[in-house]
Amino acid sequence: MADGIKDKVAIIGMGCTKFGERWEMGSEDLMVEAFQEAIQDAGIEKKDIQAAWFGSCFDDVNVGKAATPLSLALKLPFLPVTRVENFCATGSEALRGAAYAVASGAYDICLALGVEKLKDTGYGGLPEMSSAMGTKNRLIFPGITAPGGFAMMATRYFAKYGISPEEGKKILAKVSIKSHKNGVKNPKAHLRREITEEQVLKAPMIAWPLGLFDCCGVSDGSAAAIVCRADMAKNFRPDPIRIKAMQIAISSGEEMMYTDWDGTYVETATRCAARAYKEAGIKNPREEISMMEVHDCFSITELVTYEDLQISPRGKAGDDVRDGFFDLDGKIPCQPDGGLKCFGHPIGATGLRMMYEMYKQLQGKAGERQINDPKMGLTHNMGGFPAMNLISVSIAGL
Amino acid sequence: MRTASTTSPYKERQSAGIIATAFDLRPDIRTADFTDSVKTGTTALLSAYDAVKAGSAKNVIVCAADCRVGKAGSSQEEIFGDGAASIMIGDSGVIASLEGSYSVSYDFVDHWRADGEIFDHQWEDRFIRDIGYSSFIIEAISGLAKKCKLDVKDIAKVAYPCLYPGDHGSIGKKLGLAPAQVQDPMLNNVGYTGTSNPLMLLVGALEDAKAGDNIVVVSFGNGSDALLFKVTDEIERVKGNRRGIKKHLAAKRELTSYEKMISFRNLIPVEKGIRGEMIPPTALSELWRSRRRVLGLCGSKCKVCGTPQYPVQKICVKPDCGAIDQMEDYLFADKRGHLFTYTGDMLAFSMNPPAIYGIVDFEGGGRYWFDMTDVDQESVKVDMPVEMSFRKKYIDAKSGIHGYFWKAIPVIG
Structure with a gap:
């Protein structure tokens, strides 16, 4: 009987580049930067790595297809390398591939590395998506963008709970203000300044009702992890981080084509979180989770994620936001590193960047962002639109 | 399926094929595009009628549509409108029977647009008005009346395009029509819609028609087609439950820019x-x-x-x-x-x-x-x-x- 990967795999080294508009750095440079930090952190050499998982999403404006970009950039000695892509959860998928390979017993030490160079498109926002949706969908999909896809969840959330757009935007503003406050404390973040409610509310509209500050940044970046068998982790360092759960869930189509889903939550996240908690043995997430890095591509995503992760009751996340529950000094700090909001979202790297913060926090190495004695960190990485998506939920602890 | 347009999106790919697929029509039908003259809306209608009359088709849908553009500051820009109409021609449930038609065809070059051009060229308005517009429409209607032994007094509505508001009225007068017999050409609220114009005017006339009414519909462009319809009792069946002209106009939105x-x-x-x-x-x-x-x-x-x-x-x-x-x-x-x-x-x-x-x-x-x-x-x-x-x-x-x-x-x- 399969029993998941809890405590079978440990993270012994991680690296993360500074995220931002890295005009002078190509994807290869970013990969090497993240990789160097990771192997130095793990205290291993390149030759100790037995296999690698490489995450990149928009290959045509990034490094191209296949696993060769990673292998070539790092000069990996003819290792088995797999390229993964799962929309915006690509970074988490790379880590999942590496972790599951170790858990299977096939390898002792694996590398997961994700990279994305979004600033080579020549325009703002994520690359134009219709070509990524297949030949049929482009004939029938609306001219949808990421902010628009998520804005429709805000529209629905406000309508269901009787929240006026003005009130709703104020709740969402608090989500972004909190993350910016954390981002200031993080030298690796892209956007490092505090914002005010007035700025958020007066910002240009991107996709109604979401304004500029409801949207995450667009950046270049790379992040990497070295994973190994949990039973050998202490050979490398005294404070390895154990993976407690690593789950994903993908839409079946019923949200988009059947009429039961009410559009105010993410079905996959709800199911994925339940699975991850089961794997990790967590009964009461609101009490047992110490901190989170969630996929705050948009403020509304973070808000409903609090509910999908069973931290806040349905329709009540706004109350927790108002109470400072997710602030750095709150009960469950969320986005302690600044989140996608301040890091931007270089897709292949994001999931690994989230885990990088949990890893550092659990080790007590998060500097002025350090959370007091965290035990269990959760990452939530999402790809696609609320109506059609995939979710990755990972839990890590000491 | 027949379509009529001078502004089809494709030079080669049939509009009728696109529209038949949009209607989810079965494939064992005949489709054709009528084009190259704004007269062609009525010509498509006559072709559909001929097919039904000859027994080669039971029902034929005719769709006429145009989005013609004029250069900034031109009279075309001022009078052109975009519009479409669709008429089903068949032999049962007929709401207006086609009693007769009369066509005149001339290579009258009042305006023209060569392959690949966006805008029409046009000859002098006085020439178009006197030799073409005010002449062919009268010729077609007179020919129709003679052919069908129709006294203009017995026509409920005559619908013909309006290129020049003053002359639109004069044509009616010359034919001996009272102003109430002339269908509003919708120049002020829609514009001159090319091939679809006579068909839109027919729909407009049918919205106010009663059984027994004679309606004459006339096109203009490289000649003229005049068609005589007699409204039947079936008109009551469809009255008010079609979008037609009125409901579409009521649903209008202003584009002020x-x-x-x-x-x-x-x-x-x-x-x-x-x-x-x-x-x-x-x-x-x-x-x-x-x-x-x-x-x-x-x-x-x-x-x-x-x-x-x-x-x-x-x-x-x-x-x-x-x-x-x-x-x-x-x-x-x-x-x-x-x-x-x-x-x-x-x-x-x-x-x-x-x-x-x-x-x-x-x-x-x-x-x-x-x-x-x-x-x-x-x-x-x-x-x-x-x-x-x-x-x-x-x-x-x-x-x-x-x-x-x-x-x-x-x-x-």
Whole structure:
């Protein structure tokens, strides 16, 4: 009987580049930067790595297809390398591939590395998506963008709970203000300044009702992890981080084509979180989770994620936001590193960047962002639109 | 299926084929495009009539549509309007029987547009007015009256295009028509709509007609066709339950920006941004196998659980059903729905930003997301009733492809 990967795999080294508009750095440079930090952190050499998982999403404006970009950039000695892509959860998928390979017993030490160079498109926002949706969908999909896809969840959330757009935007503003406050404390973040409610509310509209500050940044970046068998982790360092759960869930189509889903939550996240908690043995997430890095591509995503992760009751996340529950000094700090909001979202790297913060926090190495004695960190990485998506939920602890 | 237009999107790819697929018509039909003269709307109508009369067709749909553009400051720009009309010609349930017709055909070059040109050239207005417009229409109507032994006093309405308001009235006077006998040519509220103009005027006349009325419909362009219709008792069956002219006019929305209007017609360069310039290639083999679901908005309905779904699925989407290959065709094009949610997107490229789109829950079941049109950010609301409208989705100028699909619009009338 399969029993998941809890405590079978440990993270012994991680690296993360500074995220931002890295005009002078190509994807290869970013990969090497993240990789160097990771192997130095793990205290291993390149030759100790037995296999690698490489995450990149928009290959045509990034490094191209296949696993060769990673292998070539790092000069990996003819290792088995797999390229993964799962929309915006690509970074988490790379880590999942590496972790599951170790858990299977096939390898002792694996590398997961994700990279994305979004600033080579020549325009703002994520690359134009219709070509990524297949030949049929482009004939029938609306001219949808990421902010628009998520804005429709805000529209629905406000309508269901009787929240006026003005009130709703104020709740969402608090989500972004909190993350910016954390981002200031993080030298690796892209956007490092505090914002005010007035700025958020007066910002240009991107996709109604979401304004500029409801949207995450667009950046270049790379992040990497070295994973190994949990039973050998202490050979490398005294404070390895154990993976407690690593789950994903993908839409079946019923949200988009059947009429039961009410559009105010993410079905996959709800199911994925339940699975991850089961794997990790967590009964009461609101009490047992110490901190989170969630996929705050948009403020509304973070808000409903609090509910999908069973931290806040349905329709009540706004109350927790108002109470400072997710602030750095709150009960469950969320986005302690600044989140996608301040890091931007270089897709292949994001999931690994989230885990990088949990890893550092659990080790007590998060500097002025350090959370007091965290035990269990959760990452939530999402790809696609609320109506059609995939979710990755990972839990890590000491 | 017959279409008539001088402004078809394609030089080679039949509009009638596109529209027949949008109507989800069966393939064993005859389709044809009539073009190259604004007279051709009535010519298509006569061709349909001839086919039905000869017994080679039972029912023929005639669609006439034009979006003609004029240069800035030209009289064409002033009088041209965009419009379309569709008339079904058949031999049962007839609401107006075609009693006779009279055509005159001349290579009268009042205006012309060579292959590849956007704008018409035009000869002097006095020439067009005196030798063409005021002459051919009278010639056609007089010929029709003589042929059908019709006294103009017995005509309820005569409908003919208006190129020159003063002369439109004079034609009626010369024919001995009282002003009440002349159908409003809709120059002021719609404009001169080319091939579709006489057909739109016929629809307008039928909206006010009663059984026994004689209606004469006349076109102008390289000659003239005049058609005599006699309204039957069946008119009462359709009266008030068609959109026609009145309901569409009632649902009008004002476009107050001239710049927007000419940008919609691609007459001024518009900053689209790199995102807007990126149009992924259209897989025409995909369009072929998905033609009914794309152009016809045909989905499927599970025979086991009855769930309608779009697009067509092989495995039922209802979570506790999941039946495999138990689908029957299910048309969404004629279904109304409610707007489940929406946004107005300033990041997405749109010729008319913000790009408004949303998710539609169809009455009777089924859900999908669609671009919206004929709405603005202020008018769109969660749960508002919507219907589906066949529209242009994109133009891939590099490949010469005009993509069509269905958009959600507020329910008309």
